[in-house]
Amino acid sequence: MSRRVGVALDEFRAVAVLIDDIDVVLAQHIVGFADAPAAGEPADRGRAGPEPVGPEPVGPDPVGPEPTRAPRLDLVVRSMCRMRHIPADFVPDPVHHIGHLTDLLREVLTGLADTVALGGVERVVIATSAPVDLLDRPAALRPVGVLRIGAPATTSIPPLTGWPRPLADAVRGPVAVVGGGHLYDGREFAPLDLAAVRAFGEACRGTVRAVAVTGADAHMNPEHEERARAVLTELLGPDTPVVTSHDVGGAGLLERENTVVLGAAVAPAIQRFTDDAVAALTALGVGTGAGADLYLVTGDGTVLPAGQAVRHPLALLGAVHGAQVAGAPVEAGLYSEVAGVRTSIRPLRPAEAPSGAAGALAAAGALAAAVGAATGEASGTVDRVYFYGDGGREECVATARRSARELAIRRGADPRTVRVGEVREGAMTYVPLRCVRLRVTATGPVMATGGHPEGDPR
């Protein structure tokens, strides 16, 4: 019996559903503000603000009524709701912000548990982009360490070049470009300067909450990034996330670097959120024995084990939207395969805009998001250049397919039912060697981990 709980969560609203193994919704619970603004609407509502009252459970009808009650909230967020405008210089403490998210999570799971027993739940999947939405409030970001491994090359364009001033000032911590890196075919370009990495680590100690590491062509060979990670983890401790660019993939150094720096800026919030969420699940007794597995939804509607979310922070962008797209057909009773949702990173808003007011969850789409989270599949994507060996193009394609499949399995997909999608090829023009850029995604339902495998002779 594979029971799953899906949760869609933002600062104003939380929806939780319990799904059984044939994707039937068994129970649901919604908590939220009485008149929390719908997505896109401004906070100014001309009303005095909601009175906090207790949550009300909703019946199993999938197209449920609107939420009408609000849970107990701490003072800061309550005052946020009462304000007509949220002033531009209001900076909610991200720590508080995450604490509030977990309060809502706890509230909605407790409410669900009152309706139905959560002891046999195998996994809990949360769709939320709230930890990553901190990027909208640069003032709320803390500095990160930025390490680039590529000297003596790549020095003409320093890290954070071209960034908007406020954002760059907010995230800039110790910055270093050290010797090392690889070439386009994976060969080592220069030996890794471990002493410099260590010096950078010392500079980061006590000043930053996370570190971003980018190596030249690391997507072809992650060795230097991994060695740097080992040194930094030793110096800074296991509680400081180290985000590396080979996890992002893609051929451009600057693109990868910008991505991991942004990712490192929100990684501590994600870490805090997943830690608190796991603690909440344990305290509520969700799941048997070793506890329920925790997953987070990514922007394309697929799911990621919570422990791995810190290494792919920006994957959480658009999580709710992705979950809604994945969940709407399931909710409506149509079982269709989601071929993939193209996601783009929206431009960062200027700091003056009213911030924090727009919730990602629209009332109507909230349930679809929760269902999408609970039924979400795991996936793995590879996107890199393969060089023709003796086997030619076919061998490269087979390798790419295998790598994507293994990545999906590492993210929790069941090896027996994982599907490898179409291999998309990008021609490599102006390159003298025989090579091809391949991009392929493997997707599959998450493997059931409770009890013993079927067909087990006992």
Add this chain to the structure above:
Amino acid sequence: MSGVTLGRLLAMGLLTGHQVLGGADGLDRRVRMVVPGTTVAGIEELAPGSVVVFGPDQLVLDDLSADLALRLGRSAGLAGIFAELPGRPVPLVTRRLADKLSLPLVGLPTVSPATVAATFDPYVRAPEIAGLRLLGTTAQRFQTAPAGPQQLTSTLAATLGGPVALVDAEGRLVSGDVEAHEPLRRPEVRAHLDRSRPAPGTFELEASDTVLVAPVQLDRDGPAAFWLAARLSALPGALLEPVRQSLGVAALSFAVYVAGHTATLERESRRRSLLLGEILDQVGEAGGPAPRTVERAAALGWRLAGWHTAVHLAVKESAATIRPGELAGEFEDRLAASGVAARLVERVDGWAFWTTSESEAAAVEPGVLRTLLGDALQAVEADHRGLVLCAGVGGGYPGTAGIARSLDEARQACLLARTESGASGTDRVEHIDAVSMKRLLVGWYGSGTLRSVADEIVTPLLDADPSGELVRTLRLYLDLESSTTLTAARLGVHRNTVMQRIERARRLLSVDLDDPDDRIVVHLATRAVGIDWDGRS
């Protein structure tokens, strides 16, 4: 269950230094085959129930590929994964994943996959071979009798791969694990152990545990002196008979130890008795005992010079067969615990020992000695159902001649102690001085002729009431100076009942209870009844 589990394979001890890193819940899954691994990806091709062995080149445990291997293994239905232990500790994430998937992950110091697979495969394909190996190992280890109970239980537990306990005839733990002792208290097992003809037994417990018991008998048709019990979990059917036979072999081997141990004790005891006899014989001769005798006594730790106080012990009643050597040893232990170093010597009608001090003044107080002896008697009786002991203490006298005299007095005092009917320990210990009046009775009780007269007097009462209640009532009545009230209170019956019984006794007796002389004789006769004067129980 006909197959072999990974847990049982590991318990065979064929691999040294193995560590179960995670997934221990899955150790009771049946193993179909043990195969060397090729690549991590190749796991998907393996059949369910396989155990795969990876060499250090194929799988490194402190790497992310370990996680992939575990997930693929779970999906393929593997029974376990073996790999080499890396230099650094295996990451907690990997161990937790193994636990979560209930897939055993076992680390070995060095791995040669082909060798490991070849070692285990025969036991997996033909579990009877595992059984034969077990029996062979047991036979080899118990070819010579164990040095004692501890060695028996620890060796057998290591051989069988589960807890083993040795218990005595009353079910008390002698050595071994509590886990194997606990099931023996259950009613169905107790019933089996209490049967008149001891036989091996097998009992199924909850959680697929099996308990096997085997008796240790010193002679083929005798009772079980001890019971050996083993508790094994997830025992496959094919191993049941070999384990039973192994238990039998170990029990036989231990019986040899017990018999030898007992024989040694008895030999020693005989030697001591003979030596004491010699000393007592030579006391009267000029110059005392011969130098050679004195030397041998000194070698045994006996003191011949000094102020001696002797003690004589006897068995008043006993229910089961008790080995004399055992009782003497227990008594010595109890006394030693109270600070009295005693070396018991077996005599015709019990045991004796003496304590020696430098002078009369330094001799132990009679009251103190009585209490110590009373406590020791009670402690030994507590360990043996139905056993009643008594003891007598002689006066203190100097020199070798003093030993003889004190021993004599102690025997007399013990004789008197036999006639006591008290329940507490001190009542059973008589000091010769305290019974100076009673010395007069010693002649009475000691004379066989007079005792047969007593029998005649009492026989009519016993014929009328074979249970002896009538005799007991009469004795108590006479002890309590003919008070029906006190007698009724002591017996817990109505006064009228006592009067009726006494009336009946008067009618049955050939002598007249109202005559003082006759009454004394009847009184003495009732006190001498029921005691086994000549034999030793």
